[in-house]
Amino acid sequence: MTFPAQDRKPKISIVVSDLSSSGAGRWGGAIRPFLLAQALRQLDYDVEMLGVAFGEKSSAIANSAFPIISFPCQSHSGFFQAASKLIHQINGKIIYAVKLKPSSFGLALIKKNFTGRPLILDIDDWELSWHGGDKWKYDFNPKQIARDFWQPKGQLKHPDHPLYLKWIEKLASRADVITIHNQFLQQRFGGIYLPNGKDTSLFNPAQYDSEASRAKYGLSDYKILMFPGAPRPYKGVEDVLIALEKLNRSDLRLVIVGGSPYDDYDLQLQQKWGKWIIQLPKSPVASMPEIIAAAHIIVVPQRDSPATQAQFPLKLTDGMAMAKPILASCVGDIPHILGETGYLVEPNSPEQIATTLELILNDFSTANTKGIAARKRCIKQYSIEAMAEILKPILAKFSII
Structure with missing residues (x-):
């Protein structure tokens, strides 16, 4: 897939799983989504970052370097409304979803299915590992399902419940490209090795x-x-x-x-x-x-x-x-x-x-x-520049750079 010459630097939308003050918003520029944004900007791409903000009442994140758009919602309610707004707001011609979660990759995949835009998936954790890994199983007892789905704070109302994490792992191959940052994840999901970079001019x-x-x-x-x-x-x-x-x-x-x-x-x-x-x-x-x-x-x-x-x-x-x-x-x-x-x-x-x-x-x-x-x-x-060099040929699949 290529874009016309005038679009040699298409806008990239980074979709993050949680931009709340206890999620990605807590650490700001210190964590993976922001490092990816820095590396993309090194290559002169326009970047926007979008994500739901679980547990927040307002959008509180600001960053002068590039637009950051968060959609507040509660962990067990309001997600679908926030997600609908987020999907509609994705403006990039390339979508870069961070984390193999329904709240990021799942929403980005919906946008890809509707628009045909290329989708890169970045996997920086094995999300199921926090729940026991492959040994985790859900009790599909009707009473359990009723409690988890119909109660006001039922566990299945959270979009990143381990049941959904297990399901969405099977959809990872629908991304056009997968990037990962260690051998464990590469062995499990495949993908291109893209280590975390550091701003070595700031950290000097x-x-x-x-x-x-x-x-x-x-x-x-x-x-x-x-x-x-x-x-x-x-x-x-x-x-x-x-x-x-x-x-x-x-x-x-x-x-x-x-x-x-x-x-x-x-x-x-x-x-x-x-x-x-x-x-x-x-x-x-x-x-x-x-x-x-x-x-x-x-x-x-x-x-x-x-x-x-x-x-x-x-x-x-x-x-x-x-x-x-x-x-x-x-x-x-x-x-x-x-x-x-x-x-x-x-x-x-x-x-x-x-x-x-x-x-x-x-x-x-x-x-x-x-x-x-x-x-x-x-x-x-392990610098931002090193990240950018790895990303350059990846993005060349979707644009002329």
Whole structure:
């Protein structure tokens, strides 16, 4: 499929599954849909982003770089009305759906069926992994169906219920192109490898003074381990805290940036290991490089599970771009992403984390050398520019560029 010469740069509509303040809207430019938008804009495409916003009463997201249009609705009501408006509003000649969900790919597929517009599907998670993976089954008992569908907050009223996630997996092949960001997803769904990129001009250690950053955030008295994201049990933060207990060094602290918007997990961590934790509030993307500059070591201690095997932890490229020593676990694509530029431990292993922390702190010169190599690797393989180079031939299938 090609477009006339005057349309060499057709508009691209990125359809996101949830643009609410607890979904994609929470992290703004730090997550996959916004990274895709940046890479597309590197190629001089016009971009718009659309999505429902579960649980929101108004459209609150603003971004001066490109239009962002959200359609508020409640999780169990109002979705069809919001979805109808969203489908009608998709103006791009190419549709790029992010996540294999009814609330994104499903709506984009409807638009494709009505218009014939090319559809790219980006899969950045195995959505069923959050529900037990292939073992998950729905109880098709008539009473259960009646409860789940007819009650005001029945589970089947949510468009991304695992039953619908299971069904929509079978429709993935209807996309014209699939992009994925790790080997696990590629083995399951096929597609073209498109790793997460980082804005390495923004995340540039040469622009920041680490000592000044530590002073600004009250961290000057410590050696700082940093987890720049929302802690969840599968992310292994507890293993780092157990390691700190084992080391029992008063100069070490774990800084958690942002915290969890989902539950009281942060409070649980504070109650058990508060003496080792410093919590910093969620910050806009533009502020994150300065915060990460304050770290001595970035920790990405993922535990081994189907969910983590299907992930590309963005915290890795945060640390790589900022030339920080990185301690991470051997889960999923992490060893491939880091190569020889970081320190790897087995998952679920506080003892190895403790030993490796001592190794890093006792030879910090070598650790910093690895950090410098990590930035070079990030620029070459995991930058926005690297993403754009991969996207260029993909988009050439649908347009002249």
